[in-house]
Amino acid sequence: MMTIFLEQILNGISTGAVYAIVAVGMTMIFGVLRAINFAHGEYYMLGTFGGWFVISTIGLPYPAAVIVGVVVTMAIAYVIGRFVMQRMIGMPEEGSVVATLGIALILQNTVILVFGGGYKFFSAGYIEPVFFGDIGIAQQRLLIIALCIAVFVGLELLVTYSRMGKAMRAVSQNVEACAVVGIDVRTVVLSTFVLGTGLAAFSGILTAPVNVSVYGGMGEIITFKTLPIIVMGGLGNVRGTLVAAMILGIAESFVAGNFGLQYRDSVGFVTLILMLLWRPHGLFSARARF
C-alpha cells in the first residue's frame, strides 16, 4: 500500500512540476497586467513546435532544441507583447479575455497552416526509465522536476535581487505608484510577458519527450489546466503557484488512480471552486505577490 501511495505522490509531483512551470509564467503576467492570458498554452505549443522542427529538420540535439524553442517563442512573444499585450494595460476584463482568445486562435491556426494540421511525433529527450525499487520514472521527468526547482529558485532570486525583478514586483503591487517612482509599466509588462511565455515554451519542450504527440491545438488543454492553478495560487503569487500546482498534480493523480481518469479534468476546477468557497481570496494572499 505504501509503495502505491508513494508512487501516486511521485506521479503527482511530476505532473505538478510541468503545471508549475507553465503556470508561474501566467501568474506573473497576470500580476503585472491584471489580465488572464487565455493564449498561454499556445506558447507552450510554440515552444514544443520550435523544438520539434529543429530536431526533425536539421537534427539538432535535444538540449540545443530546447534553447531554440524557447528563444523562438520569446521572439514571437516579444512581437505580440509589443503590439498587443502592452495595449492591454488597464483594459476591462472582458476585453482582455477576447483579445487573448484572439491571439490563441491566430497562433494555433498559423501553426496549423505552416506545419500542417496533423499530429507529429516528438522523438528526442531522455525517455529511458530509472527504477527505485518498484517505482519507475522516466529520466526526463526527473529532469523536469529538477528544472522546476531551478526555475523557481531562479525566479525567487530574480524578483528579490535584480532591478527588473524588483520592477515587476512593484508593478504587480501598485501600478499607480510606479509612475511616481519612474518605473515604466509598459517595459515591465513586455519583459514579464516575454519571460512568462518563455517559461511556458520551456515547459512545452521539456514535456514533449514524454507527451510525444505534437499538434497545433495542443495548447488549449494546458491553458485550462493552468487557470485554476493561478487562481488557487493567489493570482500573481509565485510561491503560491508552485504549491497550488503541486496540490493539483497530486490531487489529479489520486483521482485518476482511485476514481477514474475521466474525472481528472474536472479536478482542477472542482478544487478551485471548493477552495474559493472556503477562502475567497485564494490559498495565499494575493497581496504577497512575487
Added chain:
Amino acid sequence: MTDSSSIPADTRPQTRDLRTPVSILLFLLALCSPLFLGTYAVHALVIAMIFLLPAHGLNLLVGYTGMLSLAQAAFFGIGAYCAALMATHFDTSFPVNLLAAVVLAMAVAVPLGIPALQLRATSFVMCTLGFVIITQAIAKNWISVTRGDMGLSGLPKPTFSLGGLSWTASTAQQSYYVALGLAALATFVFWLIVRSPAGRNLIAIRENETLAESLGVPTWRYRLAAFVLAAGFAGAGGALYAHYISVASPLMFQTLYTTTMLIIVLGGGSGSISGVVIGSILFVALSEGLRIAPELRMIAYGACLLLLVFRFPQGFAPYLSKLWDRIGGQTRKEGSA
C-alpha cells in the same frame, strides 16, 4: 433603439425624423428576408438568433450589472440537454421544452450563483469557467441520462401543437420564423427588464456597487437575480439550438461557444440592446463570411477579435446610435454623450 443608459434626447427642432419609416422598413426586412435570401443566409440568421439569446443574458451581466460570467455556455448546454431529454423521453412539443429549459437553467443558476457571487473579478470569472468544465464532465459521465459522448441526436424540429393542430418548422425558412419570434420575444423581455426600476438598479451596480449599496440597493440579491435571469436566456437559446441543430452533445461546452457569446456582446456594444442584436448578425456575417478562405479563416477570425478589442472597444453601438440619430434628423454634439 436607444441605450437604456443614454440621456433622453434634447428636444431641438428636428429636420426630418425618418425613424418611424426606417423602423417599419427594418421590421419588414426581418419579416421578409427568407423570401429573397438563400437557404444558407437564412440558416446563418437562425444561428445568429440562437446565439442572440445567451448573448442577451451575457449582456445583462456584463453590460448592465458589470460582471463577466463565462457560465452562459453551461446554461446554454443545460437548456439544450433539458429540451433534448424532454423531446426524446416525453415527446413534448417545442414550447413546453423551451419553457422547461428556461426553468431548469434558472433553477440550476440559483445554487451555483449563491456561492459564486461571493467572489469578485478574476476569481468570479474563473469560477464561472469552472461551471462550464464541470457541466461538461457531467454531460460526459452521467451516461444513463445524457448518453455521454454519444449525445442525444435526432431531435425533432420545433413543433407547435394546439389541440389537434400541430405545425413543425422543418425547413430553414420555417425555423427562421420560429427563431425570429423567439428572438423578438427575448429582446422584448430583455427590454422590459432593463427598462424596469430593477434595470436601473443593475446599472447602478455596474457604475458603482458601494454607492448603490449605500443607497439601499441590495446589490447581492440583484446580482443573483441578474445571474439567474441570464441563465434563463441561455437556457432558451440552448433549447432552440437543440431543436434546430438536432444534436445535444458534450461538444457544445467547447470554448468556441463561450467566445461566440462574448464576441456578440462586445462587438455589438455591451450595455446596448440594439448593439447586441446587430452584434449577433455581424458575428455570423464575420464567421460565415470568412469561410471564403478556409485555411485562413480562424486566423482572420482571431485578427478580427483583436481589431474589435483595440479599435472598437465600445463595440458598434456608438456608431449605431449615431446613425440612428442621423436618421432621426438630429446631430448630437460630439462628446456630450
Added chain:
Amino acid sequence: MTVKTERAILRAGTLALFSVLALPNLVKAQDIVVGLVSPNSGANARYGAFAQRGAAMAAEEINVGGGIDGRMIKIIPADSICTPVEGVSATQRLISQDEVDFIIGDICSSVTLAMQPLVEDAGKLLVNAASSNPEITYKAGVGGYQHSFRNYPTDEIRAKAVAEYAVEKGYSKFAVLSVDSDYGRGAITYTRKYLDELGAEFVSEDYYKEGEVDFRSVLTKIRNSEADSIMVYGLADTTPIIARQMIETGLAGKLPLLGNGEFSAEATIQAAPKAMEGAIEAAAWLPGYDSEGSMAFVADYKAKYDGEEPNNHAYGHWETMHMLAEAVDAADSTDAEAVIAALQGIQFASPMGTITFDDHHQAIRPLLMLEIREGEPVITGSVAGEVTYSEQ
C-alpha cells in the same frame, strides 16, 4: 485614425462581409464538386488534416487519370472545428452556396449526426468515412436517412472481434483505458455485452480526455490490479504516450494492449517497442498492410506530403473518395438518387477487400486482426464486419 477613415473602413468591411456571404466558390460547370467537412482548426485539426490530405490525394489521382468520364473532381473543404453548430453551418454553405454534389464528413460523430438531417432535406448525399457512433447508421437507410452512408466500421463489430480474439489468446481480465468519446465509450459498451458470454471481466474502467498526456497514475493503478491486459480504444496519437508510460511504470511486456488506436503504425511501435509487443488490434486498415493498393497508397502519400505517415483517417477518406467516384461512374450521373442506388449495389474492390453496404447504408468491410510480434505487425485473421441491428 480620423473619424472619416474609420467610417470608410467600417463601411468597406461591412460591405465585404455581407458580399462574401453570398459568394459561392468558383467552380467550373462540368466539375463534380465534393464538399469535405472536417475539423481544420482547433485541437481536432490534427485528425482533420489527415482526412483532407487523403481525400485530396484521391481526387488528384482520379483527375490525373482523366476524371470521371472527363469530368474533374473538385473538393471544397469546410471547417467544422468539431462542433455541431459549425459543422451544420459549413454543410449548409456547401449545399446552398457552393451547390456541391456530394458531401464527405465529418470525423466527430456529433457533427455527422447533425449533418444527416440537413443533407437529407437537401436531397444531397452524405458519405461518412470516420465517425464511429452506431447511431449514424441505425438512423440511415431503412432506419430513415436515405441519403447517408458510412464507410467506416462501427464499434460493435470491432469490440466483439477483439474480445473474442483476446479470450482465445488467454486474456480475460481487462483494464479499460479508452478515450472519453463516443468511440472509446461505445466500443467498451459493446464489449461489455459479450463479457459474460466469453467469461471475461473488466477489472477497471478509465476514460481519458482527448489530448490527455499523463497516464502514470492510472497505469500504476492497473499495475496493482489483477488485470492481465489493457483494453484501449483510443486515439492514434495517444497510443505512443500510453506505451511510453507503460515502460515507465513497468507495465511494458507484462500487459498487452488490446483494441484499436494505430497500434501497428511504425511511429507508434518505434516510440515504445517493448510496450507494443504483443498488442492486439482490430483495424480497418493499417499502414503496413501487405496489399498492392495499400502499399502504393502509403508510398504515394509519403511522397506527396513530406514523408508524413498516413493514418486511418487519411486512408479512410482516400478510399471513400475513390469509392464515391466509382459509384458516380457506375450511376453515370451526379444525381443523388442515382448515386445512392449505385452505392447500395456497389461491390467496391478496396485494397483491404471488397466493400458493400447493408440496408442501413453501413459498410460491410473486412476488419483485420493483427498482433505485434517482434516489432512488426502480423495479420492473424480477418473478420467480416456485419452489424446485427438490435432494437434501440
Added chain:
Amino acid sequence: MSGGVSVLDIKGMSKSYGAVKAVDDVDLHIDHGEILGLIGPNGSGKSTFFDCTTGLARPDGGKVSLEGQDISDWSLNRIAREGRMLRSFQKTVVFKKLNVEENLVIAGQMFTFGGVLSTFGIGRGTRAKVKGLREHARELISLVGLDQVAHMPAGNLSGGQQKLIQFASMLMPDPRLIMLDEPMAGINPKLIERVVETIQYANQKMGVSFLIIEHNIDVVTSLCSRTIVLDRGRKLCEGTPAQVIANDQVREAYLGG
C-alpha cells in the same frame, strides 16, 4: 423627541486593523433633529467609525441602535433601506455615466419599491411610482440648484456639483439620519454656503438629523450644536464647537499629531 430615545445610539464601538486600534471603545449618540459634528486629526479613526456604524465594515465590538432598534449586524444596504440612515463617502461618488435625475431616481427606488422582486414590475403601478420618483427628484434638484444640468451626465459636472448630487440623493428617501463624511472638502467656497444652507433646510424643514465629519471649523461652528473630537480612535472630548476648540487637549492633538 420621541420618548427620549436618540436617533442613533452607539455604545463601545471598537475596530482594529492588526495591532492598530482604529476605533477604541467609542460611545456616541445623536438626538432627534440634532446636527452633530465629528472632528479630529487625520487618521483619528473618523472614517473607520463611519464605516463600522453604517455596515460597510464590521466592528470588532460595540452596539449600534437606531431609534432603539439594534442594527449592529445589518448590512450597508439594509441600514439605508430599512433604517433610512444614509451616508456619503469622503471621496465623492456619483453614478458618473447617468444624468443627475437618474442618479436621484436610483437613490429613491428602494424606498418606493419594497423588495427586489417588485422592482422588476412592468405594470402601470410601477410606471406611476417611477414618475413620482422623477417628480420628487426634480424638486430636490431645484433645492440644490442643479436644474440647469439635470440632464447632464453626473460625471461631467464639477466636484462641488457632484457633492450636491450626492447630498440630494440622500434626501430622496426622506431619511431619518444622514452621515456626511467631509462634505466641504475640495469644493468651491461659493458652493460651501449652498451646502450649508441645504443641510440646514433639510434639518429644519424635513426633520433630518445629521452626523458630520468636517475639517472646516467655520462650517462646524455654524452648523453643529454639539461636537465630538476623536483622537487615535478614542473620544477625546465633547461639547459645543466653541468649547471644543478651546480645549487644550484638542489643540495638542491637532498640532502635536
